[in-house]
Amino acid sequence: MFDNVEIGIPCPKCGHKTQKTIAWIKANDTFSCDGCAAVIHLEHDELLRGLGEVDKSFDDLKRKIRDLSKSFKL
Numbered sequence: 001m002f003d004n005v006e007i008g009i010p011c012p013k014c015g016h017k018t019q020k021t022i023a024w025i026k027a028n029d030t031f032s033c034d035g036c037a038a039v040i041h042l043e044h045d046e047l048l049r050g051l052g053e054v055d056k057s058f059d060d061l062k063r064k065i066r067d068l069s070k071s072f073k074l
């Protein structure tokens, strides 16, 4: 569900943030920096771990909304 979300990947060399979508990151191992053209290896595990946490809290939120709507019906 976050595939179309753009995130800025900071370049370790110049600090420039390159905007890429989650779908793009999942499909690619490396990217070249828009700022200095350095080729950077993507740490998928690290990036996607952060996203997984967002996903989890979204699930919690959906569950809470569902519980809430149940109590409205009563």
Ligand SMILES: [Zn+2]
Residues within 6 Å of the ligand: 011, 012, 013, 014, 015, 016, 033, 034, 035, 036, 037, 038
């Ligand atoms: Zn750079």
